[in-house]
Amino acid sequence: MTNLNLSSGFTSGVSTKGNKISILAFEVANTIVKGANLMQSLSKENIRHLKEVVLPSEGVKNLISRDMDELLRIAAADKREELKIFSGEVVRFGNRCRDPQWHNLDRYFEKLCSELTPQKQLKEEAEIVMQQLMTFVQYTAELYHELHALDRFDQDYRRKLQEEDNSNATQRGDSLAILRAELKSQKKHVRNLKKKSLWSKILEEVMEKLVDIVHFLYLEIHEAFGSSDTDKQANDSQSNHKKLGSAGLALHYANIITQIDTLVSRSSSVPPNTRDALYQGLPPNVKSALRSRLQSFQVKEELTVPQIKAEMEKILQWLVPIAANTTKAHHGFGWVGEWANTGSEINRKPAGQTDLLRIETLHHADKDKTEAYILELVIWLHHLVSQVRVGNGGIRSPVKSPIRSPTQKTGQLFTQKTCSSPMLTVEDQQMLRDVSKRKLTPGISKSQEFDTTKTRLSKQNRLSKSSSHSPISESKNDIFSTRRLPSVPVIDFDNHRMKALDVIDRVDNIGSS
Structure with a gap:
């Protein structure tokens, strides 16, 4: 030259x-x-x-x-x-x-x-x-x-x-x-x-x-x-919008999107602690908006699990690739010599193929827009998990033991205490009042007790959140099915929301049993 x-x-x-x-x-x-x-x-x-x-x-x-x-x-x-x-x-x-x-x-x-x-x-x-x-x-x-x-x-x-x-x-x-x-x-x-x-x-x-x-x-x-x-x-x-890259949040949001995609693909066999981990990592704005959005979330008709997944796929099909690009872009030139494994292959790339562009990642993504899509996905995920449980007859994923231990009090993703987002629907409150008026019958599991109230509830009610923790069948020698349990106390929903959730989730007696 x-x-x-x-x-x-x-x-x-x-x-x-x-x-x-x-x-x-x-x-x-x-x-x-x-x-x-x-x-x-x-x-x-x-x-x-x-x-x-x-x-x-x-x-x-x-x-x-x-x-x-x-x-x-x-x-x-x-x-x-x-x-x-x-x-x-x-x-x-x-x-x-x-x-x-x-x-x-x-x-x-x-x-x-x-x-x-x-x-x-x-x-x-x-x-x-x-x-x-x-x-x-x-x-x-x-x-x-x-x-x-x-x-x-x-x-x-x-x-x-x-x-x-x-x-x-x-x-x-x-x-x-x-x-x-x-x-x-x-x-x-x-x-x-x-x-x-x-x-x-x-x-x-x-x-x-x-x-x-x-x-x-x-x-x-x-x-x-x-x-x-x-x-x-x-x-x-x-300068008009807050970008994820400038805020240092691009990789974190990419991980959240990847977690959601994994939960959707494995919705029938995902342990509750995985959903809990997702919730704990959600952005503060998404967490604060989640409670009210869940309460107001309604669908025109009851959707099946494939239909819910199809709704989520409309967002995931373009959002997941961007999240994947973000993760990949963060594994670039991190130290002298890394080019020895990847960079020297540049001349072998097909024509028209180049490294990832920053605009193909979440770096320039608007923070508010991204959080809005994440919020929508999380709400649909909550609905998906509920429908999967209904489809399984209320039985939880086999990856969890049917008998709950004290360490398993976290419960469902959006109704646990530790996530600070407890919710009691009108149907939940009515169910709890009905149960509090009766004494449990010896030899009948807790989930079977709830079956007697099903006729008084609407079809869209999510019913017992504890039914999935009862064995599918119980033998006569099972100590859990023969011991006498005290009746459920009447609970003030305004002052004892956490306690009420424990009753709904059937963990109120674990500590004393």
Whole structure:
């Protein structure tokens, strides 16, 4: 590529022979992979995919914005931020060079913003140079792994030298000879890889290529987004709403959505403590709104379990992929060398395929909009769990014991005490009053006692929350079915809501039994 004259203005332009990159090779490789990913994401195929597939997708429109111009500004701002990170690392490497020509490159990069004239030759040369750099990166990745292998060989050899065993000297000598030969072979392999990788390259020579890549990327972003590529417009469009990414909540909300999806797919065999864990992790705004929404939640007709799942799937089908993308995006470049496992595969990706875009995750999602969808899903989940229990004849999931222990007082997800969201419907209160007027009949389980009140309740009443904790069949020798239990006391619903819940859930006598 054509050398950039950086001497005008702030350097002397004196050429100085530089040092080899050496151990810095892994950091340089990490930076090169970031630049390659950014360059690939700005290709015509990927920009077309962004505008025709990603931005018009249901998830982006529902959680971020339906204004295409605003979405383009957000996407352009993301690319500028990626370029800022990449160029910042290039500046850091430049300051480590012996040649002062590469010092303080940040001043040079600032000037590029005002010189956005497309150069066709620069584009062609940048692609060729990046391919060359990525070849060095692949050898550097191999060197990274082989250095670890060399370290293991060396440790094994040293340990064998210090090992004291009962074998004779001849056998010990043969074993050491084998390890010594393997160690020698590995050292030779590592030396060859160092010659082919970035390790033996001169930092100034690589810097020349990296600076031209930065120059190219400035032009490419402007060409890809045009008038949308302005900082002020992007900042204005994002300042009106609270985003999950800026609040640090994107990964947490993604985990909640994933939990809900898991509970829906396994609704017939999920233990109550799993639902309780979901409830405890809900955002405060969702928790506070949940009680009133549950009380007012009504459906026109009683839905079956498949119908409820179908209603939830309307949201989950576009929300779950975004949550999955969020989780995946948080496993990016976490440490120097991670590129050795994933980044060096960039040249093997199919045409048009690139890394995840931030706009495909929950990073830019509006906090209030996301919480509204989570709230709706949680309400449907509550209804789903209730219908599954009804379909099972009131029997809980077999993953829980039919006989409750004191540690199992948590009960249902949205009626437990620990979740601070107790609810008593009119039917629950009526049922409790009816039970309080009678004494339990010896030899009849608690759930069977409730069966006598079913005729007085509507079909949509969820009935006994304790029926699932009674055995399906009871033998005459079962001590739980023959002991006499005291009658249920009359409870003031206004002052003793927690106690009333215990009676409904049939845990009021556990402590004393």
